[in-house]
Amino acid sequence: MSESAAVAEIEELTVEVGGRRIVDGVSLRVLPGRVTALVGASGSGKTTTGRALLGEFPSGARVTGFVRVDEALVGYVPQHPAAVLNPARRVGALLYDIARGRVRELPRRARRAAVREHVLNALAMAQLPDGSRLLRRFPHQLSGGQQQRVVLAQALLLGARVVVADEPTTGQDALTKRRVVDELAAVAARGIGVVLLSHDLETVRALAHEVLVMRDGRVVESGPTERVWLAPSHPWTRELLAEQPPLRGDTPATSNSYTVLRVRDLRARHRDVEVLHTPELVLRSGECLAVLGRSGSGKTTLARCMAGLHRGYEGEVLLDGVTLPPSLRDRTRAQLATVQYVFQDARASFDERRPVLDQVARTAVRLRGVPPREARGEAAEVLNSLGLADELAARSPARLSGGELQRAALARALLARPRVLVCDEITSGLDTVTRRGILDLLAGLLRDRDDLSLVLITHDLDTARLASRIAVLDAGEVVEQGSAEDILTAPTHPFTVSLTEKRLVEKRRDQIQPSSHA
Amino acid sequence: MRGRPKWLPSGRFALGAALVCVPLALALFGPLFAGEPGPRATSFTLGGGHWLGTDFVGRDVWRQVLFGGRPVVVVALTATALAYLVALPVGLISALTRRTWLEEVLMRPLDVLLAVPSLLMILLVASVFSPGAAGLALLVALVNIPDAARIVRAAAADVASRPAVEALRMQGESWWRLAVGHVGRSILRPLAADAGVRLTGVLYLVATAAFLGIGVAPDAADWAVMVDRNRTGLFVQPWAVVVPALLIVTLTMGCNLLFDALLSTGRDVATERYVVRRGVGVRDRVKEPRP
Amino acid sequence: MSGLGSWAARRLLLGGAQTVAVVVLVFALTEALPGDAAVALAGDQPDPARIAAIREALDLDRPAYERLADWATGLLHADFGNSLTSGRPVSSYISDAFGPTLLLAGLTVALLVPVGVGLGVLAARYEGRFVDRLVSSVTLGVYAVPEFAFGVLLVTVFALRLDWLPPTAVGYGTDLLGHPAALVLPVLVLLSRPVCSLSRLVRAGMIDALASPYVAQARRYGIPGARVRYAHALPNAMAPAAQQLARTVDWLLCGVIVVEALFVIPGLGTVLMNAVAERDVPVVQGLAVIFGVITVVLNLGADLVAHRFAPRAEVAA
DSSP: OOGGGOSEEEEEEEEEETTEEEEEEEEEEEOTTOEEEEEOOTTSSHHHHHHHHTTEEETTEEEEEEEEEOSSOOEEEOSSGGGGSOTTSOTHHHHHHHHHTTOTTSOHHHHHHHHHHHHHHHHHHTTOOOHHHHTTSOGGGSOHHHHHHHHHHHHHHHTOSEEEEESTTTTOOHHHHHHHHHHHHHHHHTTOEEEEEESOHHHHHHHOSEEEEEETTEEEEEEEHHHHHHSOOSHHHHHHHOOOOOOOOOOOOSTTOOEEEEEEEEEEEETTEEEEEEEEEEEETTOEEEEEEOTTSSHHHHHHHHHTSOOOEEEEEEETTEEOOSSGGGSOHHHHHHEEEEOSOTGGGSOTTSOHHHHHHHHHHHHHOOOHHHHHHHHHHHHHHTTOOHHHHTSOGGGSOHHHHHHHHHHHHHTTOOSEEEEESTTTTSOHHHHHHHHHHHHHHHHHOTTOEEEEEESOHHHHTTOSEEEEEETTEEEEEEEHHHHHHSOOSHHHHHHHOOTTTTTGGGGOOOSOOO | OOSOOTHHHHHHHHHHHHHHHHHHHHHHHHHHHOOSOOOOOOTTOOBTTBTTOBOTTSOBHHHHHHHHHHHHHHHHHHHHHHHHHHHHHHHHHHHHOOOHHHHHHHHHHHHHHTTSOHHHHHHHHHHHSOOOHHHHHHHHHHHHHHHHHHHHHHHHHHHHTSHHHHHHHHTTOOHHIIIIIIIIHHTHHHHHHHHHHHHHHHHHHHHHHHHTTSSSOTTOOOHHHHHHHGGGGTTTOTHHHHHHHHHHHHHHHHHHHHHHHHHHTTTOOOOOOEEEOTTSSBSSOBOOOOO | OHHHHHHHHHHHHHHHHHHHHHHHHHHHHHHTSSSOHHHHHHOSSOOHHHHHHHHHHHTTTSOHHHHHHHHHHHHHTTOOOBOTTTOOBHHHHHHHHHHHHHHHHHHHHHHHHHHHHHHHHHHHHTTTSHHHHHHHHHHHHHHTSOHHHHHHHHIIIIIIISOOSOSSOTTOTTOOTTOTHHHHHHHHHHHHHHHHHHHHHHHHHHHHHHTSHHHHHHHHTTOOHHHIIIIIIHHHHHHHHHHHHHHHHHHHHHHHHHHHHHHTOOSHHHHHHHHHHHTOHHHHHHHHHHHHHHHHHHHHHHHHHHHHHOSSSOOOO
């Protein structure tokens, strides 16, 4: 492909904020019909680079270098499509306004009809066939998938030659990921250059033709996707792409394992809507049970029922054969200590004003009656064993990273010496390397503590691999459960099949055949 | 670098402080310097040994001004404190309880009370009782309780629904440590903001009620009463009206500016914000030597 | 849409409860009188004939709940009872004084929305610059000032010193429309507080909206600046503002009472103040019910409007 074919170019871009270079000498070419991925952990400068294509820079930044974009404007697909949809206006409002910019040359009378046609066309291209009904709705009345497609339709309507997609699949389940990958592939197939900013390696591998690996604002490696994957030259790339080690903890010895927690005939409600119905779910001692499901499947509600954080349910949660009170306020200290819960949002689960160590130590004081001094010592010990040095533990939560706080949250729960640890999506929102660290930690806990059982709530198949058993949740029902091996290799329920079908996600880029080259 | 100039909050602070200090000093220390009352002169005269002239019954206006700030300020402060004394526990308990009926019992009557305009409520009571200063403070506190309780409850409920509180519960922390130690402490900031706004509102209500003759004697030394009673002589002796009116204006205005400045410092933590800069570094080669 | 339906039903229910509460509360206040109500109402020189007349007029010999029931049924037929002092029906007081008050309030509300929203948008557009600092400081300052003090100062300047406008409406009776000059200062004073609060809310809402991702998206896609401001950002700034408009009604009622007293306008506020001074309980009750019910209804309307602008947010009901 010739030099001039690029629809957008960045050369030697450097962005400095407050004396710190967040992007340092990055060059990048976007070709029509091709997907270019910027890969890196959060803070690597990929978002700043991507937004430079939109002509947007952090306020107060010093910018040097060169950004060129072909004629039309650049489309933007953010991580959360709902954020760019105006909550107070109907979906059609912005679409009509965008279309109006494209019909200026028409006679005044013809414009109205032309605008509508443009809009419906773009919606159809974005796989939203019943556009005319959709236009009258407010964003909150659309499903997440529809919101995403509306945002894509905006970019298509604009006639954008370049679309920047910022973490479009982060934190999404396998089905949603696949849908987004399909949609972006379809966009590229229209001859549009797609720039994918992501730390979701699976999506990148499936979609991107070209990969740029970023770290600390620099591109450490770039090249065709397969080449980078098969023969990474930079050590950081190798670390980033390293295959997941087999994580699985040992399957519990069947002889002396017993039932710790049993969920019986559980029907949970939010307000008056039933969101979860679980006739029977069993957690045996020493095992790791993954509850796998998409967002909205009721998996978090299940976890919160077990932990006593959601009390709107009928049925029973039994610990060692004894019914647990639905609300943790009615549970005894021993019961509280036995079933502990780790929150998805570690940062929000800490009091921002007290040092992490003090907060972690309180568990031992309140639930095990350890004197404060000893509790602090014990807390420091556990934090150390999870990789948090004393110096870090003495800080306030604001000065720890997401991964560090998640370790601290684990330590806080472990200090109760629980026998059941419920982990609710504790790795979502973390980048690949950090996530792997946390999962290794959990695998280690399972190995070292015979009396500990884990309930792992996740939407992520890779995370579920850690478990010895998996229960698949869809629309509030357990559709399938069994050993992890069976579920992952030979699923029987159609939903599980569709969830585990990884092949579909892969190799999507080979199907992108641009219809028109510039 | 573009952004809010540094001097702006402090400028507003200085303006507020400057406005508030004169009426506040007069209100607090005025009575100490008032001295003995002189003999009554004729109504609405200027001069004649009276710095600001005389009022509608021939008293020295300056002396009345020295005395007239204290009731306004004292009643307002008492009423604000009283309102929070009730609103704080009601709001906290209803936000933290899991007994829906308790929340309903505490909050629903307040919702209903909220519908009655505050001055109307005060007038209604005044039409059957004759409240004194203490009665006025109670009344003003009463009409402020519903709104204050709602704000306390909303702030506390917001904090209480966060994972941090659930995590504390998971650790088996006691109700007191949770409600006072964590939630109470977390809502101090929004509460301080509300208290500032509320005090200005209360000042307004106290002054207006006094102007309408509620909770005060008809010849009381009170800035609002002075404005009311001396209005008849406005064309002859404007000082008897203008000076107390100006003092009330500067007091309320300064109060609001001051609280706003106090509460906005540190609130505008610079969040990362992207700005569109088409033409800067875009579509152009920027030739800047690398440092 | 069932969510909206049930929300509206709950909100209407609350409105109904508030109306009932206002009626009961207003009635209960006469019951709260210490000792013998008739003696208390007769004032400083209780003469037995007057006490007997009051007892007769208020039916004080009958049980309270019967009187409440009678009074409440009367309200439904616009029968508010008779004045204690003049014996005239309360409804005639109300109909006589309704015109000037409605004129004042109507003019104020009609000017309030464009002026308040306009100032708010202006300040937000030039956030941090001189225009914004000026508008913000002035609105912040004036917001807290009681109407009577502000009004007296305006009268001193514009009527006394400059002699541009009449100081009061004395002599014009209820025919205020015939003398528009007499309306300028009262409406200005009435506007002062609500305009400030409205413009401050609109400014804050606009600044949030202008910094939001959805406005960034509209700008990114080449929508003209004015269209972004008014069609895409402003609707989001209106939700909190609409709610505030409801609370403004409360202030407007306070304001009307003060302004009518200050400028001697024979409206409902003046009637109310006179009745309070004379302890004319039936008149006070009648007016209180009118004011209370108007507040409830307007609050309800504003909540519904706010709900339209922020369909996601569940307005407390």
